[in-house]
Amino acid sequence: MLKGRNAVNSDINQPWEQDNQAWWDWYVTLADNPRKIEASDLVDLSPIPNCDMASDDQIENELSDLYHVTKHQCIAFRRDGFIKLPNVLSQGAVARLRHEIIELLRKSFDLSSNYGVNNRFLSLELLWLTNKLLRRYVLSPRIAKICSDLLGGKSVRLYHDNILVKEPGCGRTPWHCDDHHFPLATQDVVTAWIPAQPIPVLMGPLAFAKPLSVFNLVKNIKFNKFDTSYDKLINKTFDRNNVEIENKAFAMGEVSFHHNRSFHTANGNKTSRMRVVLANTYFANGSRVVDQPTLVSGDWQKFIPGVDPGGIADSRLNPICWPINADTKAQ
Numbered sequence: 001m002l003k004g005r006n007a008v009n010s011d012i013n014q015p016w017e018q019d020n021q022a023w024w025d026w027y028v029t030l031a032d033n034p035r036k037i038e039a040s041d042l043v044d045l046s047p048i049p050n051c052d053m054a055s056d057d058q059i060e061n062e063l064s065d066l067y068h069v070t071k072h073q074c075i076a077f078r079r080d081g082f083i084k085l086p087n088v089l090s091q092g093a094v095a096r097l098r099h100e101i102i103e104l105l106r107k108s109f110d111l112s113s114n115y116g117v118n119n120r121f122l123s124l125e126l127l128w129l130t131n132k133l134l135r136r137y138v139l140s141p142r143i144a145k146i147c148s149d150l151l152g153g154k155s156v157r158l159y160h161d162n163i164l165v166k167e168p169g170c171g172r173t174p175w176h177c178d179d180h181h182f183p184l185a186t187q188d189v190v191t192a193w194i195p196a197q198p199i200p201v202l203m204g205p206l207a208f209a210k211p212l213s214v215f216n217l218v219k220n221i222k223f224n225k226f227d228t229s230y231d232k233l234i235n236k237t238f239d240r241n242n243v244e245i246e247n248k249a250f251a252m253g254e255v256s257f258h259h260n261r262s263f264h265t266a267n268g269n270k271t272s273r274m275r276v277v278l279a280n281t282y283f284a285n286g287s288r289v290v291d292q293p294t295l296v297s298g299d300w301q302k303f304i305p306g307v308d309p310g311g312i313a314d315s316r317l318n319p320i321c322w323p324i325n326a327d328t329k330a331q
C-alpha cells in the first residue's frame, strides 16, 4: 500500500506520494479489525424511508436557509468536541444526495457486487468544482454557518469536500483526530459529516470519544504508519481510563460536526447497504498551513493549491463559505 519513499522507513515527515483513494486504501489498513466481516455476516436493512427527492430549487432554498444553533449546543460542542444536530437536511435532500453520489461513484468504481468488490473504503473529493448539485451541499450557507457558530462566530473557509463510502463488509476506520490529518495551523477546524441515508449502529456511524479533553490522554502516542498499533493503543488507553464513547445511530437528516482534536472512529459496515457520507471540512479564515505537513495529510496541495507550508490557506479552492460574500456567490 505504501509506495516509494513512504514505504522505506518509519518517518512520516515526508509528502504523501500517491492519490487520495490510495491514501484511504492505506489508512484503513491501520485499523484493528478483530475479524474480517464475511458476506454471510451482512444484514439486510429495511428500505430507506420512501420520499420524493428534493428538486434543484428546494435544495437551493434549503441549503441557504439558516439553522439556529443554540448557546447550549455551542457549549456542548466545546466540551465534547462534537455535536450531532437533527434535521439539518430534509428527507428529500438526503435522498437526492445519495442518488447523486451513487451516480458519481458508478463513474469511478465498479459497484456491481452486493458484497462490494473489495469491501473497500471509497473516496471522491473536490466534486464541488464540477458538480452543480454537490456544490450546493459543500458551499451551503446553512452548513457553513453552523460550523462558524460552533467556532464562536469566526468566518470559515472550505478545506475540502470528501465523499466517504464504506462498501458492505468494509472494516473499521482507525481512531484518530483530524489535527493529525489536516495541515492547518489552527484549532478552529470543523468537519460536517453528512450521512446520505440513516446510519444504524450496524452500518458503522461515526463514533466519538468524549469529552474533547481526552485528546490529552493520547496525544503522546506515536503514530505508526505500518501497522495497527496506534489504533490499538488509543483503544486501550480509552478503555483503561473509562472514556465514554458515543456510538449512536444517525437518523435521516442528522449531521455531526466534529472539532479537529476530537478523537473519533467508525466501526465496519455489517449491512448489505453502502454507507454513503459527504464530509465537508471548514476552517477559520486567516489560518496558515503548518510548516511541515506529513504524509498523514495526504494529497493536501490538491486542496490548497499554490500555497506553500507556512502560507495563509486562502487559495481559490478555499472560498469563504460563511459569512456569504460576493466571491462565494459568484462561484
Ligand SMILES: O=C(O)CCC(=O)C(=O)O
Pocket (backbone or CB within 6 Å): 164, 173, 178, 191, 193, 206, 264, 265, 266, 277, 279
Ligand atoms: O467516514 C469515516 O469512517 C471516517 C471519517 C472521518 O474520520 C472524518 O470525516 O473525519
